[in-house]
Amino acid sequence: MLCLGALCQVRHPTPCRNTLPAQPPAQAQPCRLCRPGRAGPAACGTAGPPGRAGTPGSAPAPRLGAGIERPRPPPPPRSPPGPPCAALTRTRRKAARAASASAAAGRDRGSDGSGGSAIARGSRGAPARRDSDAEAAAPPARCRWEPPAPPSGQGPAAPPPLWPPLPPVRPRRLPGGQAARGRHIRGGDGTAMAAAFKTVEPLEYYRRFLKENCRPDGRELGEFRTTTVNIGSITTADGSALVKLGNTTVICGIKAELAAPAVDSANKGYIVPNVELPSLCAERFRSGPPGEEAQAASQYIADVIENSQMIVKEDLCIANGKLAWVLYCDIICLDYDGNLLDASVFALLAALKNVQLPLVTINEETGLSEVNLKQKNPLIIRKHPVATSFAVFDDTLLIVDPTAEEEDLATGTVTIVTDEEGRLCSVHKPGGSPLTGAKLQDCITRAITRHKEVKKLIDKVIKSITPK
Amino acid sequence: MPLDHRRLRGPEESQPPTLWAAAAAEDEEDEEGAGAAARDPCALRPLFARAGLLSQAQGSAYVELGSGTKVLCAAWGPREAAEPGPGRLICEFRRAPFAGRGARGRPGAAAEREAEREAAAALREALEPAVRLGRYPRARLAVSALLLQDGGSALAAAVSAAALALADAGVEMYDLAVGCALCRPPAPAASWMLQPAEPEERRAAARLTLALLPALNQVSAVLGGGRGGPPEDWAQALRLGLDGCHRQYPVLRQSLLRAAQRRRSTPPS
Numbered sequence: 001m002l003c004l005g006a007l008c009q010v011r012h013p014t015p016c017r018n019t020l021p022a023q024p025p026a027q028a029q030p031c032r033l034c035r036p037g038r039a040g041p042a043a044c045g046t047a048g049p050p051g052r053a054g055t056p057g058s059a060p061a062p063r064l065g066a067g068i069e070r071p072r073p074p075p076p077p078r079s080p081p082g083p084p085c086a087a088l089t090r091t092r093r094k095a096a097r098a099a100s101a102s103a104a105a106g107r108d109r110g111s112d113g114s115g116g117s118a119i120a121r122g123s124r125g126a127p128a129r130r131d132s133d134a135e136a137a138a139p140p141a142r143c144r145w146e147p148p149a150p151p152s153g154q155g156p157a158a159p160p161p162l163w164p165p166l167p168p169v170r171p172r173r174l175p176g177g178q179a180a181r182g183r184h185i186r187g188g189d190g191t192a193m194a195a196a197f198k199t200v201e202p203l204e205y206y207r208r209f210l211k212e213n214c215r216p217d218g219r220e221l222g223e224f225r226t227t228t229v230n231i232g233s234i235t236t237a238d239g240s241a242l243v244k245l246g247n248t249t250v251i252c253g254i255k256a257e258l259a260a261p262a263v264d265s266a267n268k269g270y271i272v273p274n275v276e277l278p279s280l281c282a283e284r285f286r287s288g289p290p291g292e293e294a295q296a297a298s299q300y301i302a303d304v305i306e307n308s309q310m311i312v313k314e315d316l317c318i319a320n321g322k323l324a325w326v327l328y329c330d331i332i333c334l335d336y337d338g339n340l341l342d343a344s345v346f347a348l349l350a351a352l353k354n355v356q357l358p359l360v361t362i363n364e365e366t367g368l369s370e371v372n373l374k375q376k377n378p379l380i381i382r383k384h385p386v387a388t389s390f391a392v393f394d395d396t397l398l399i400v401d402p403t404a405e406e407e408d409l410a411t412g413t414v415t416i417v418t419d420e421e422g423r424l425c426s427v428h429k430p431g432g433s434p435l436t437g438a439k440l441q442d443c444i445t446r447a448i449t450r451h452k453e454v455k456k457l458i459d460k461v462i463k464s465i466t467p468k
Numbered sequence: 469m470p471l472d473h474r475r476l477r478g479p480e481e482s483q484p485p486t487l488w489a490a491a492a493a494e495d496e497e498d499e500e501g502a503g504a505a506a507r508d509p510c511a512l513r514p515l516f517a518r519a520g521l522l523s524q525a526q527g528s529a530y531v532e533l534g535s536g537t538k539v540l541c542a543a544w545g546p547r548e549a550a551e552p553g554p555g556r557l558i559c560e561f562r563r564a565p566f567a568g569r570g571a572r573g574r575p576g577a578a579a580e581r582e583a584e585r586e587a588a589a590a591l592r593e594a595l596e597p598a599v600r601l602g603r604y605p606r607a608r609l610a611v612s613a614l615l616l617q618d619g620g621s622a623l624a625a626a627v628s629a630a631a632l633a634l635a636d637a638g639v640e641m642y643d644l645a646v647g648c649a650l651c652r653p654p655a656p657a658a659s660w661m662l663q664p665a666e667p668e669e670r671r672a673a674a675r676l677t678l679a680l681l682p683a684l685n686q687v688s689a690v691l692g693g694g695r696g697g698p699p700e701d702w703a704q705a706l707r708l709g710l711d712g713c714h715r716q717y718p719v720l721r722q723s724l725l726r727a728a729q730r731r732r733s734t735p736p737s
Contacts, residue, residue, distance in 0.1 A: 234617050235536055237566035247523040251616065253566030259482035272478035274575065278562055280542035280612040282524045287560050287612065289576065290474045298476055326482045328572050330565040332614070334540060335522045358485055371489040404524075 203409050210397055217403070222446055224401045227454070229346070229461050231354045239355030239379075243347040245401065247337035252347035253330050254355050258369070261317060261324040269316020269324035273301040275331045275344060282336040282404070297340060300428060301331065304345055304417055308385035308425040311352065315380050319362050323369055327355070338403040341415050341428075345387040346454060353462055355379045383419045386454045388447035390414045395433040400446060414440070416447040420455060472576040484571045509661040512712055515719050517628070519636040520727035527637025529723075531629040535665040536619025539626045543633035546607035555604030557596055560612040561587040561626060567618045569666060587623060594627045594647065594679035594689035600640040609639055620666040621649035623691070627679045628720060635724055643681035644720055645688055648712040650676045650705050652694070660705040662712045678709035682717040 198205045209215055219225070225246030234240035237253035244250075261268055275297040279287040290298070305311065316325040329351070331344045356376035362369050391402035391410035402410060412432020417425040424444060429435070435443075513534030522528035525542035532538045549556060561584050565573045573580050591613065599609065611634060613626045627647030635641055651664040651672035660676075661668065669675060674694025680687050687710070 234538070234566060236569045236617050236619075240566065249522075251564075253564060255484075255566050255572040257482035257484050257572060258488075259479035262479070270478045272476055274475055274565070276575070278612065278614055279560060279610075280522070280525060280528075280540065280614055283544065287562075289472075295474055302476055326478055328478065328565065330572075330575075332564055334614070335524055337523055358489070360485065360488075369488050371485045373486070373489045 202405070206406070206409055207394075210393065210399075215399065215406070219401075221397070221399045224450065224453075225403075227346075227457060229350055229457060231350055231461050232465055237351075238357070239351045239353075241347045241350035241354060243343050243350065245339055245343045245346075246403065247335055248333070248339055248343050249335040250331060250333050250340070250343040250347045252344070252351040253332075254351050255328045255330070256355065256357055257326045257328065258318075258323055258360065259326045261321060265313075266321040267317045268313035270326040271302075271305055271311055271313065271316070271329065272326065273298055273305065273329040273331065273348065275301060275333070275340075277333050277336065277340075281333045285336070293340075297331075297344060300341060300415075301329070301344055301348060304385055304387070304426060305348075308383045308417060308419055310349070310381060310383050310385055311379065312382060318360050318369070323360070323362065325357065327352075336404060338405075338407045339389050339401050342387045342389050342401065345385060345417065349381075349384060349386070350458055350461070352379055352381055353458065354465075383425075384451075384455060384458075385417045385419050385425050386447075386451040387415055387417045388443070388450045390416075390443050390446075392433050392435065398439060398443065400450075414443055416443050418444070418447045418451050420451065422448050422451075475576060482572075486570060507661070509659050510708065510711075511662065512715055513663050515716055517632060517720050517723040518727070519632050519723050520731060525633075525637075527633045527635070527639070529629045529632035529636055531625045531632070533619060533621060533625055533663065535621070535663070536617055537622050537625045538616040538619075539613060539622065539629045540616060541611065541613040541626065541629035541633040543612075543630070543637040543639065544610045545637050545639055546604040546609055549606055549608040552606055555599075555601040555607040555609060557592055557599055557601065558608060558610045559588045559591040559595065559630070560584075560610075561591055561615070562613070563615045563618070567615050569618070587626070590623060590677075590689065590691050591626060591630055593691075594645050595630055595634070597686070597688040598631060598641050598643055598645040598681055599634060600642060603640050609634070618666060620664045620669045621647075621677075623647065623677045624649040624663075624679075627677075627689075628716070632720055632724060636727055643683045644717070644724075645679045646682055646713040646716050646720060647677060647679045648709045648716065650678070650692075650709050650712075652697070652701075652705070660701070660708055662708060676705055676709065678706065678713060680710055680713035682714050 194205075206216070210221075213221060215221070217225075225248075226244075228244040230242040232240060233242055234251075234253050238256045239254040240252065242249070242251045259270065261270075275294050276290060277285045277294045277297075279285050285291065285293075311327070316327065318324055329348055331347060333340060333344075356378055359372045359375045359377065360369055361372070388400065389402065390398045390400055390413065391406050392398055392412035392414065393410055395411060398414075399406065399410075402413070407413065410432075412435075413430065414432075414435065415426075415428040417428075419425050427440070515534070516532040517529065519529045520527070521530055522540075522542055526545050527543040529541050529543075530539070531541075546555065563573055563580070563584065565575055567573070591611070595611065601609075611630045613630055615622050615626065624647030627645055631641070631645040635644060648662065649664065649669075650660045650662055651669050652658055652660050652674040653668065654671060654673040664672060664675075672694065674692070674697075676690070676692035678687065678691075679689040687706075690706070
């Protein structure tokens with residue numbers, strides 16, 4: 001039995017491994033597929049037939065190695081061991097013979113770049129035939145190779161669930177707006193299982209809540225945590241405010257001092273924000289100089305003040321080139337449970353509204369400044385910016401006011417600052433997953449609503465502490 | 469002053485407006501001082517203590533004195549330490565920049581850091597005898613105190629708050645350490661006063677801070693100094709301070725009990 005592949009060394013797409021002859025035949029026979037004189041002997045990569053070797057001037061036509069450049073058909077099924085293989089080989093050889101017979105017809109088929117080699121065409125045509133025959137002959141399930149099915153479903157493939165699926169959950173709204181986590185699953189076992197699931201697969205745990213359009217602490221996706229404001233508690237500071245957004249607690253104290261204005265901006269005062277994340281607010285913050293997050297937050301607050309024109313620096317100037325106010329705004333986070341920027345901006349706004357500056361006049365005769373501590377005026381605050389932060393989940397879902405756990409699981413964050421006329425002051429999106437324009441517009445709308453809520457709260461508090 | 473690259477920079481120098489208003493202010497303060505002399509030297513100011521209020525720390529406490537001192541303290545239970553040997557207590561004391569009445573304390577300045585380090589060392593001295601460090605070998609217990617407003621007796625309030633926070637974190641202790649401060653005004657025959665307010669402390673000739681373990685009746689730290697007078701005066705001051713600590717103890721215990729009840733009634737999240 002002769003195997004075509006071994007004899008003529010033609011690169012057949014299906015190297016048949018099983019029927020290699022023990023010894024090469026004494027006389028190399030020309031390849032059955034080769035048609036001597038038809039397409040040129042050089043088209044076949046055979047080194048065997050002596051007649052070909054001596055042919056002078058035969059330009060090395062593109063060998064069948066060039067056939068690799070042609071788009072190859074999908075590799076036909078490998079021959080499995082056992083009886084079906086022999087059947088396959090037989091069918092293949094039959095097909096090959098048929099192919100060589102009809103190679104004349106096959107020649108006109110298929111335009112290929114390399115000079116019309118019959119073998120190439122034949123070999124190209126043959127596999128298709130072989131495939132169909134093989135399909136008919138062999139059991140389809142085993143020999144057939146299919147490309148992998150495209151992933152079904154939208155978004156990233158969800159990992160296979162490790163735990164038995166939890167019952168669909170709807171956390172009850174307990175009085176006080178606090179649905180304890182895990183309480184919706186009745187029974188001790190359920191709570192323990194939920195806690196274990198949360199530890200092992202926090203993202204999956206979270207996704208199950210998001211599917212029901214709520215979050216583990218019972219809030220809707222667009223709902224803020226309970227906001228509390230306390231103004232004027234630190235009497236050593238000129239203005240102070242304590243803001244609690246759920247568990248996140250931020251205190252802002254403002255101290256006003258006098259300094260000479262800078263040389264290049266002689267009519268401007270200074271506002272110096274300073275955000276501190278001491279080690280007591282969360283375990284991951286170390287004591288010492290401010291870390292990356294604190295520095296970024298400080299710079300962000302400075303940008304918000306500048307962009308929103310909350311306090312115009314010219315208002316802080318007392319005497320051009322000689323004396324100006326410096327407002328040191330120290331924002332200290334006491335408890336970090338996510339959404340630091342919102343709370344900081346809110347605390348800053350509330351503290352600034354609480355500041356009372358003494359009247360400073362410059363005595364023209366002596367040139368010294370006189371401070372009248374009895375008479376105090378509030379600051380002129382032109383705009384009231386309010387920040388709203390969102391976390392992006394899985395590139396699609398937006399949730400408002402993330403807690404620390406949600407911030408860790410999120411793929412991106414957006415912070416939007418609006419002022420009271422519904423105008424946009426700043427959009428801060430430090431990297432993270434991309435957002436469509438429509439989603440950003442939704443965020444802006446939500447931020448405008450939030451501004452109204454916050455403004456109402458601040459006005460109420462300020463009114464309650466002003467002496468009648 | 470060396471540039472602090474990590475914070476936003478303001479002007480090179482700035483002065484508080486009270487410097488210029490000094491002349492008018494001093495008259496007022498003298499009046500205040502005369503009025504305060506009539507104050508009962510043994511009177512304790514109202515004390516507010518609450519434990520278990522921070523969500524991110526294992527134990528926390530907030531102590532507020534009637535004169536306006538506000539201290540917030542957080543504590544973390546045993547964490548693994550690299551060095552072998554008995555457990556260590558690591559204390560940290562920070563002043564908020566707006567805590568002082570005068571100029572704003574510059575956070576990165578060397579003087580500030582030095583003062584904070586001294587206060588942290590004093591805190592550790594006061595708390596170490598109270599904590600059963602032998603039960604936590606090769607462990608690190610961390611305590612971090614933040615002074616939000618200084619109205620006098622800041623270190624004493626910090627000691628009480630830190631002990632409360634450690635107890636709230638579940639660290640094994642022999643007893644709560646209660647802090648009490650005293651001061652003696654510069655008048656020649658003045659007597660020692662308990663829990664001075666900030667102006668009194670500023671003008672005082674001698675200051676003293678005591679830390680006591682009331683149930684064991686053992687003093688864990690005595691800090692302070694100044695021109696106090698004859699030694700009997702100092703002994704009398706100590707007795708006054710111990711009495712003050714004993715009187716504050718029930719309030720702190722009550723706050724711990726309430727925190728434990730609150731923790732038990734809300735379900736674990």
